Amino acid sequence: VxxxxxxxxxxxxxxxxxxxxxxxxxxxxxxxxxxxxxxxxxxxxxxxxxxxxxxxxxxxxxxxxxxxxxxxxxxxxxxxxxxxxxxxxxxxxxxxxxxxxxxxxxxxxxxxxxxxxxxEVIKKGYLNKKGTSKMTAWKERWFVLTPRFIYYYTSRDEMDRKGSI
Structure with missing residues (x-):
């Protein structure tokens, strides 16, 4: 419909x-x-x-x-x-x-x-992710777990996707 x-x-x-x-x-x-x-x-x-x-x-x-x-x-x-x-x-x-x-x-x-x-979101929540720079920096990211991918965003509003695994 x-x-x-x-x-x-x-x-x-x-x-x-x-x-x-x-x-x-x-x-x-x-x-x-x-x-x-x-x-x-x-x-x-x-x-x-x-x-x-x-x-x-x-x-x-x-x-x-x-x-x-x-x-x-x-x-x-x-x-x-x-x-x-x-x-x-x-x-x-x-x-x-x-x-x-x-x-x-x-x-x-x-x-x-x-x-x-x-x-098909299984779980959502904040996790700490190791940064990609030469300096060891941990960043808090909003993660969304689905059956096929894990997406991560800068904030909970899921507007700025930083990547997927």
């Missing part, structure tokens, strides 16, 4: 617009990654994901935000809806699960889900 069509039809007229467009895009990508597939591996239409997958996403979201996930509230919703479309997931996140979390924490939580599921 095309992002531009989905964004224009589904997300432009939300009642509660808590998430930024970048966060919406990442959440949409995660949703499409988890979408139900047919026997040939293609996406089934309408594009939906199971309630169990939504529950796991919400648990991960709350864990990353540092807030508590209300299982009983979700169970009530789950009894009514067995599979969710992207609009329902975004509505659920914005109206019910963004309470008590600041915008940066929500954005980081969605970024973590995106990185783990789509980019």
């Amino acid at each position: 095309c992002w531009f069509v989905t964004h224009a039809k589904t997300f432009m007229h939300r009642q509660v617009a808590v998430l930024s467009d970048d966060d919406l895009y990442r959440l949409w990508r995660v949703f499409n990654f988890l979408a139900e597939r047919d026997e040939g591996g293609g996406v089934e239409f309408p594009v939906v994901i199971d309630a169990e997958e939504v529950e796991l996403l919400l648990q991960k979201f709350h864990s990353s935000c540092g807030t508590k996930f209300n299982t009983s509230e979700f169970e009530m919703i789950r009894k009514e809806i067995s599979s969710f479309n992207v609009a329902q997931v975004v509505n659920l996140v914005e109206e019910h699960h963004c309470k008590g979390a600041d915008a940066e924490a929500m954005s980081n939580a969605i970024q973590e889900m995106y990185d783990e599921l789509l980019v």
Whole structure:
């Protein structure tokens, strides 16, 4: 499903617009990654994901935000809806699960889900790296471990990549 069509039809007229467009895009990508597939591996239409997958996403979201996930509230919703479309997931996140979390924490939580599921990031963190000059100098770098490479950056924002291994 095309992002531009989905964004224009589904997300432009939300009642509660808590998430930024970048966060919406990442959440949409995660949703499409988890979408139900047919026997040939293609996406089934309408594009939906199971309630169990939504529950796991919400648990991960709350864990990353540092807030508590209300299982009983979700169970009530789950009894009514067995599979969710992207609009329902975004509505659920914005109206019910963004309470008590600041915008940066929500954005980081969605970024973590995106990185783990789509980019296949295994671990992120600071490490000390020996410099390449003749003088022995250790530099603190932000490392991102993936199945194929280890990338290192000057800072946590991952804008200035210094190299990969």
